Amino acid sequence: MQFGIFTVGDVTVDPNTGVAPTEAERIKAMVRIALKAEEVGLDVFATGEHHNPPFVPSSPTTMLGHIAALTERIVLSTSTTLITTNDPVKIAEDYAMLQHLADGRVDLMMGRGNTGPVYPWFGQDIRNGIPLAIENYHLLRRLWREDVVDWEGKFRTPLHGFTSTPRPLDGVPPFVWHGSIRSPEIAEQAAYYGDGFFANHIFWPKEHFIRLVSLYRSRFEHYGHGAADQAIVGLGGQLFMRKNSQDAVNEFRPYFDNAPVYGHGPSLEEFTEQTPLTVGSPQEVIEKTLTFRESFGDYQRQLFLLDHAGLPLKTVLEQLDLLGAEVLPVLRKEFDALRPAHVPEAPTHESLRIAGVRA
Template identity: 85%
Template sequence: MQFGIFTVGDRTTDPTDGSTPGEYERIKAMVTIARKAEEVGLDVFATGEHHNPPFVPSSPTTLLGHIAARTERLILSTSTTLITTNDPVKIAEDFAMLQHLADGRVDLMMGRGNTGPVYPWFGQDIRQGIPLAIENYALLHRLWREDVVNWEGRFRTALQGFTSTPRPLDGVPPFVWHGSIRSPEIAEQAAYYGDGFFANHIFWPKEHTAKMVGLYRRRFAHYGHGTPEQAIVGLGGHVFMRRNSQDAVREFRPYFDNAPVYGHGPSLEEYTRETPLTVGSPQEVIDRTMSFREYVGDYQRQLFLVDSGGLPLKTVLEQLDLLGEEVVPVLRKEMESLRPAGVPAGPTHAARVARRDAEAGA
């Protein structure tokens, strides 16, 4: 199983001292966080894609390309690549280029994002969000698998005899996750292609996540990709830790109360009770994370959010130390001991190339 972190790249004011990181500071901090993730033994670093303040990661492949040059084994991914407002041709070329530069340590997560105005900024209509996601990915899927593509659709000009360059590394495209919080159509899309399904698993109760993952698993099997248990599932999660639970709650409360996505609504206690947000000791994070498999089954990737809401970089790096030293080693051992034979491990480029070659030789 793969463990890692994802960032949304927000520049939020720290409510404890009133400071707000500049764009340069926040971008550099994300690089530091990624390198620290590799140092402490995590497997994945993923970045969001946003095109509006207070966020900075408007160009994920630029950021990930820089991180690729400064890491050796970390899988570099996105926690959203906007399939609705990016040109599929540009996605195909950008991520294939990144795949070569990173020696295959690349995958990506397709999503529609959470910022409605991004649609007109890029010349699209938000009312066509689901159709755009479906059509654009159908094209992207072909661009990575066919050397010459002829294409005609609703939302972009036709392609005639087009070849996307560079071609995917070793002839194997980057692995794709389809991320969604609430849309069953996206779970269906992931199942249709036999791709991964990533449930953000932050804002909604566990019952909702269980329904979405269950739908994806059933449809994955329906399309002939394997058993429901063999479907490729990823989960998000938000944690804040101190060795003493009371210290964690006391320190995190002002960040929760003032966070743009959490604040001024339910209390911290209500939110941690009703959603997977976990604020407490490393053991509490272990126990809560282990409980996820009780309602989604054995899964392949767990990504934690640890750097949002104005937390200072020093605190984020301390969170990574706790993840790497006390949480992930236990989770990795326990999850692996429970994983039945036949349930696949997390996707890697090397494993996918080996599988392709084995199937070709069979």
């Protein structure tokens, strides 16, 4: 079981001070958070990809390449790589390059993006979101697995005798997760290829995501990749902790109430009841996270959102200390004890290399 964090990279006013970090401060803070994640023993750091304010992570491979040079162990991933508005050729080359720089500590999560205006900025139409995701990913897989590619599709110019460079490290393409909030077509796509499926269920009730994960598992088995309970599943989560539960609620409430995504909507209490958000003590985080297995079955990756809504860097680092010292050891022990022997761990570059994966 892998545990990690993901960032959306928002630049948000701290409601207690009325001040927002500069873009430079926020970018440097994200790097510091990644280093702290490795320090406290987490397995994964993932960044989103956004091209619109108030977000700054428009170039994930630039950031992850920098972090790779400063770390030794942690897996570097994305919580969104926009398969719809990025050229598959550029994705293939950028992430293969990152593989080499990070000695294989790289995977990525494909996503369509749900911000309509971004599509025309990159010459696309959001109404083609699903067809773009399907066609572009099919080409990306070929670019990583075939030394010379001839290809023609609907959404980009043809390729004739094209070789993507550099080639994937050790001939092993990065492992791919497909992230989805609402699209069964993406769950189907992940199952078809035997890739991972990530349910980023931080904003909606779990029942919606249970249906998506169940569809993915059944189709994974249908396509012959293994039993349904062997499908590779990742889940999102969200937390804020203090030693005392009420202290956590009191401190986090102004950040929740003014958050750019869910602020001024449901109350903090309603949101924590209906979604994976946990605001309380480390023990409460442990107890709620363990219920995810009851809802979704055994899964391979758990990522938490910690650094958003204007929370100061100092506070986020304190959250990571609590996560690493008081939550992570218990979750590792409990999940490892519950996981059946036939359910695989999350794929890594080394496990894929040993298995001889190339096709």
